[in-house]
Amino acid sequence: MKSLKFDLTDLLAGLMFIVFGLIFGLTSWFDLDMGTARRMGPGYFPLLLSGVLILLGLLIVAVSTRHEGEPIGAVAWRGMALILLAPVVFGVTVRGLGFGPSVFLCALIASFASVKMKPVKALILALCVALFSMAAFSYGLGLPYPRIGPWIPEPIANLVPNLSPAIAWVKGLFASAPPPPPPATGG
Amino acid sequence: MNIFDNLILGFQTAATPENLLFCLAGVLLGTLVGVLPGLGVTATIAMLLPLTFQLGPTSALIMLAGIYYGAQYGGSTTAILINLPGESSSAVTAIDGYQMARKGRAGTALAVAALGSFFAGCVSTLLVAIFAPPLTTVALKFGPAEYFSLMLLGLVASIALAHGSILKALAMVVLGLLLGLVGTDVFTGSERFIFGVREFADGLSFVALAVGVFGVAEILRNLEDEKTRTVLQTKVSNLWPSKEDFRRMAGPVLRGTGIGSLLGILPGGGAILASFAAYTVEKRISKHPEEFGKGAIEGVAGPESANNAGAQTSFIPLLTLGIPANPVMALMVGAMIIQGITPGPGVAAEKPDLFWGLIASMWIGNLLLLLLNLPLIGLWVKMLTVPYYILFPIIMAFCSVGVYSVNGNAFDLYSICAFGLVGYLMLKLKCEPAPLLLGFVLGPMMEENLRRAMLISRGDPTTFLTRPISAGLLIATVLVLLVVLLPSIRKRREEVFQEED
Numbered sequence: 001m002k003s004l005k006f007d008l009t010d011l012l013a014g015l016m017f018i019v020f021g022l023i024f025g026l027t028s029w030f031d032l033d034m035g036t037a038r039r040m041g042p043g044y045f046p047l048l049l050s051g052v053l054i055l056l057g058l059l060i061v062a063v064s065t066r067h068e069g070e071p072i073g074a075v076a077w078r079g080m081a082l083i084l085l086a087p088v089v090f091g092v093t094v095r096g097l098g099f100g101p102s103v104f105l106c107a108l109i110a111s112f113a114s115v116k117m118k119p120v121k122a123l124i125l126a127l128c129v130a131l132f133s134m135a136a137f138s139y140g141l142g143l144p145y146p147r148i149g150p151w152i153p154e155p156i157a158n159l160v161p162n163l164s165p166a167i168a169w170v171k172g173l174f175a176s177a178p179p180p181p182p183p184a185t186g187g
Numbered sequence: 188m189n190i191f192d193n194l195i196l197g198f199q200t201a202a203t204p205e206n207l208l209f210c211l212a213g214v215l216l217g218t219l220v221g222v223l224p225g226l227g228v229t230a231t232i233a234m235l236l237p238l239t240f241q242l243g244p245t246s247a248l249i250m251l252a253g254i255y256y257g258a259q260y261g262g263s264t265t266a267i268l269i270n271l272p273g274e275s276s277s278a279v280t281a282i283d284g285y286q287m288a289r290k291g292r293a294g295t296a297l298a299v300a301a302l303g304s305f306f307a308g309c310v311s312t313l314l315v316a317i318f319a320p321p322l323t324t325v326a327l328k329f330g331p332a333e334y335f336s337l338m339l340l341g342l343v344a345s346i347a348l349a350h351g352s353i354l355k356a357l358a359m360v361v362l363g364l365l366l367g368l369v370g371t372d373v374f375t376g377s378e379r380f381i382f383g384v385r386e387f388a389d390g391l392s393f394v395a396l397a398v399g400v401f402g403v404a405e406i407l408r409n410l411e412d413e414k415t416r417t418v419l420q421t422k423v424s425n426l427w428p429s430k431e432d433f434r435r436m437a438g439p440v441l442r443g444t445g446i447g448s449l450l451g452i453l454p455g456g457g458a459i460l461a462s463f464a465a466y467t468v469e470k471r472i473s474k475h476p477e478e479f480g481k482g483a484i485e486g487v488a489g490p491e492s493a494n495n496a497g498a499q500t501s502f503i504p505l506l507t508l509g510i511p512a513n514p515v516m517a518l519m520v521g522a523m524i525i526q527g528i529t530p531g532p533g534v535a536a537e538k539p540d541l542f543w544g545l546i547a548s549m550w551i552g553n554l555l556l557l558l559l560n561l562p563l564i565g566l567w568v569k570m571l572t573v574p575y576y577i578l579f580p581i582i583m584a585f586c587s588v589g590v591y592s593v594n595g596n597a598f599d600l601y602s603i604c605a606f607g608l609v610g611y612l613m614l615k616l617k618c619e620p621a622p623l624l625l626g627f628v629l630g631p632m633m634e635e636n637l638r639r640a641m642l643i644s645r646g647d648p649t650t651f652l653t654r655p656i657s658a659g660l661l662i663a664t665v666l667v668l669l670v671v672l673l674p675s676i677r678k679r680r681e682e683v684f685q686e687e688d
Contacts, residue, residue, distance in 0.1 A: 010352070013616040017358045024365045027380055038646025042372035042379055045634040049365050056358040063354065072615055079410030080611065083403060083583060084604045090587040091600030103584050110583040113410055114576035125577060129584045141241055143592050 007069030014060030017053055025050030082113035098149030099138050104130035194316055197543030201249060201551055209246045210548050213239075213253025214555045221261020222567045223578055229514045229621065230405045231258040233397035234582060236518060237589030244526040245541045249548040251522055252502075255515055256552045259498055260304065260560055263491060264567055267296045277494065279462045283479060283486030290482050295428050297564060299436055299484055300491040301557055302428075307444040307492035308553030311499035314448050315506070316546050319535065322507040326532035329508070331639035332650050336660035338633050341510055343664050344453060345625055347671045356622045359613075363626020364633065366391055373631070374638060386598040393521040395599045396627060398586050399606025400613070400620045406579045407611045432484055439469050439489035447496030452503050453512070465493035499549055506542060507532055510629070514621040517628040525593070 028043040028050060035041025090106040097105070107129040111122035137143045148157045200206065216238075220231040235254050239247040262277040267284035280300065287296040329337070346356040369380045370390030381387035428436065446468065447461040469489040470479045479486050501512040509531030511517040523530045528538065535542045560567070590599050610620055644650035652658045 009615070009617050010355075013355055013358075013613075013618055016612070016616065017362065020362055020365070024380065027382075032377065032379060033375070036646060037648065038641055040374075040638045040641060042375050042377045045637060046365060046368050046379065049361050049368075053358060053361045053365065056354055056361065060352070060354050060358065063352075074411045075615065076407045076410040076611075079407050080608070083406055083410070083579070084607050086580075086583045087587040087590070087600040087603045090584075090591065091597035094591065094597065103588060106587050107580045107584040110580040111576070113579070116574070116576045122580075125580060126584075129581055133584065133588055137588055137592070143241075143588075145595075 007064040007067055009069050009072060010060055010064030014057045014062075014064060017057030017060065021050045021053035021057055025054065076113075078115065079113045082109055086110040093151075094145060094149075096149045096151035098152065099143070099145040099147050100130050100134045101148065101152065103133045190316055190320070193320070193539070193543050194547065196539060197316075197545075197547030198551075200245060200540045200544030201547040206246055206249050206544065206548065207551070209242065209250040210253045210552055211555055211559075213250035214257040214552055214559065217254035217257020217259075218261040218264075218556075218560060218567065219257075219570065220582075221258035222264050222570045223261075223575075227401075227405070228255065228258040228262055229518070229624075230401040231261075232515055232518050233401040234586050234589070236397060236522060237394055237586075237593050239522065240525060240593050244523075244528055244538075245544050247522060247526055248519070248541065248545050249552075251519060252545060252548055253552045253555070255498065256308075256495075256549075256556055259495065260301070260556050261567070263300045263304075263494075264297060264560075264564075265571065267300065267487070268293060268568065268571060277462070279466045279490040280487055280494075282466070283481075283483050286480065286482035287484070287487065292482070294564075295432060295484070296487050298428055298561060299432065299488050301561055303436065303440045303443065303488045303492040304495035305553050305557045306440050307447060307494075307496035308499060309550060310444050311448045311451070311496040312546060312550040312553070314500060315503055315549070316543075319503055319506050319542075319546070322503065323532045323535045326507045329532075329656070330654070331636040331643065332654050332657045333660065334508075334510075335633060335636040335640055336651055336657040336664070337508065338510060338629050338636070340660050340664045340667070341504075341512065342622070342625060342629065343667050345513065345622055347667055352617070353671055355618045359618050359620070359622040360626040363623035364630040365626075366396070366623070367627040367630020368634060373635065386596070390631075391627075392590075392594075392599045392602050393525070393627070394590050394593055395602035396606050397518060397521065397624065398590055399603045399608075400610035400623065402582070402586055403603060403607030404610030404614050404620065406582065407607070408614055409575060409579070428484075435484050436488035439465070439485040440492045442468060443489040443492030443494075444496045447493030448500045450493070451497030451500030451512075461493040461497035462490035465489040495553075502545075502549070505530060506534060506545070509534075509632075511625060514624045517625050520628050 024046055028047040032043030032046070033041035034043045034047065037044075086106045086109045089109055090102050093105060094102040104126050108122055108126035111117045111125055134147060138145065138147055201210065213235075216235055217231060220235065221228065232251065232254055236251070239250050242250065259277070263280050263284070265271050266277040266281035267288050270281050270285040284296045284300070287293065342360050346353055346360065365380075367390075369387055371378050371388055378388055443461075443465040446465045450461040450464060453460070466479075466486060466489060469483075469485045470476050473479065473483070473485060475483070498515075501516055504510050504512045505516045505519060509520070509529070511520045520530050528534065528541070586603070587600055590603055591597070593599065613620060613623075640650055641648070650657075651661060
């Protein structure tokens with residue numbers, strides 16, 4: 001008996017396209033107005049595209065049974081869990097913890113996605129990233145987010161030095177610097 | 188206004204200290220991220236994109252263009268030094284460039300790549316300046332039917348140049364088009380595919396999609412298998428090519444520039460095709476074809492010039508028609524829309540300073556690259572030795588900050604997570620994300636033009652065939668599709684893409 005041969009990646013890809021096609025197609029069909037060919041409603045073009053997508057998905061599935069493919073290979077489970085978590089944590093905490101601590105957490109979580117990262121190194125790295133972000137984005141570009149948020153108790157927040165006067169002083173140095181010489185061409 | 192007045196206006200815009208600074212910052216940042224192996228040009232730009240939104244439109248586009256050239260140059264550097272091309276367009280450079288590096292001529296290879304690119308950049312910037320305005324007048328005559336057919340051609344042509352399965356690439360385009368339609372329908376105001384999520388009403392976030400599908404997915408792919416990279420040599424010396432080298436590179440650079448400029452205009456990512464075509468041509472006409480693949484200087488000079496010329500002339504369809512020729516241009520379209528500019532033939536007339544400033548900044552960007560990268564090559568080589576596990580937490584943190592800074596909306600950050608997951612799934616299923624992005628950008632434009640064309644023709648679909656320009660574009664589309672699907676060409680195409688793996 002001939003064993004069943006198929007390309008798993010292609011099969012799954014085809015199925016994925018069919019599922020997407022069905023989601024968009026059924027939503028267009030049931031929820032949206034088709035209109036006429038002359039005056040197309042919001043559902044006309046999406047339904048057309050969904051049909052094409054399902055057709056392509058079926059074709060990909062059909063082709064996948066003709067040949068054997070390579071195995072899917074390693075999946076970065078640890079990377080996925082931590083890397084994808086990092087922006088979410090940033091989003092959840094940026095208002096409460098404030099910009100600086102939130103960037104610190106985000107970088108720290110992302111650090112552990114690699115098996116090679118050591119805890120102390122990760123802490124130092126995250127701290128550096130947070131300090132740099134504070135300096136460049138918050139003080140430098142002036143992004144309007146609180147640097148230390150309300151979730152951090154006041155006594156601890158007060159320990160963080162207020163750098164605004166220092167930054168203003170540095171900016172003042174640049175402002176009073178002589179303007180660059182005019183171009184030599186004189187145009 | 189003649190072309191010289193226009194160019195002067197452009198240089199006045201681009202050479203203000205502020206814009207020069209952003210051009211420089213773009214080139215530096217682009218190279219910095221571009222030399223990180225495993226991150227291609229598109230991923231680099233996608234991740235740096237949010238940084239530019241704090242700037243004005245002109246400065247932002249100038250900086251983005253700088254990032255583009257920088258990233259491309261960075262990609263060539265990794266191709267030559269560690270045989271790891273970030274993007275398929277520098278894959279050809281890796282063939283002979285890496286062999287040159289192994290023979291201890293890495294410095295020469297890098298210098299040849301930079302000089303060839305600079306020459307090609309000068310010529311093609313001039314070409315853009317000459318050909319963009321007349322094409323704009325042609326484009327203004329295009330009706331919705333022509334636009335629809337042109338976008339169809341562009342999308343199909345981009346598939347011809349994608350890796351792997353054509354069917355999958357087609358499906359990715361269609362999926363991209365559908366994702367682009369999510370949100371409020373501009374004609375009727377009804378909400379589509381929002382599935383009860385209030386944030387979807389304005390459409391899916393372009394920045395989150397680009398960062399997730401390109402940036403995050405690439406990082407995850409790199410994390411699958413954490414091998415230590417070996418950098419060939421940490422010291423690059425003998426930068427300046429010898430007289431003999433100059434003699435040998437002159438021809439390839441000229442031919443590469445010609446091939447690249449021509450192919451770059453074509454819809455569908457001309458830069459990749461251009462570098463492959465240039466390599467093939469050089470190999471065919473060389474007196475020493477046996478040297479190719481073993482460190483022939485022509486094999487670096489030709490493709491690198493073609494690559495850069497193509498990168499530049501691919502701005503022509505963007506600036507004149509508002510239609511992106513490749514995923515990078517799709518990112519530029521996204522940036523323009525976020526800045527409140529409608530890409531298309533109107534840009535040259537309404538915002539001449541932006542239009543010509545961008546063109547002038549291409550040349551300035553190339554000059555900065557040449558002036559910076561050769562002296563700084565030691566720094567870039569050092570970058571290659573920074574372990575990956577240090578780099579990506581930094582990248583993730585900056586991406587999060589960047590995307591959040593666009594709207595101050597935490598939902599965009601959750602979108603990165605979702606798109607990153609989907610993007611990684613697609614990578615695992617061997618579906619290239621580039622066609623998806625092109626479709627996403629073109630989706631709303633395509634639908635709008637289809638609906639307008641059908642309204643004008645009173646519901647008669649033959650309007651696409653009876654209007655000559657539209658018919659011509661559709662015939663071209665069918666031809667491209669046939670050519671790509673023909674068995675003999677398909678085989679050849681697979682061979683070409685094999686070479687780079």
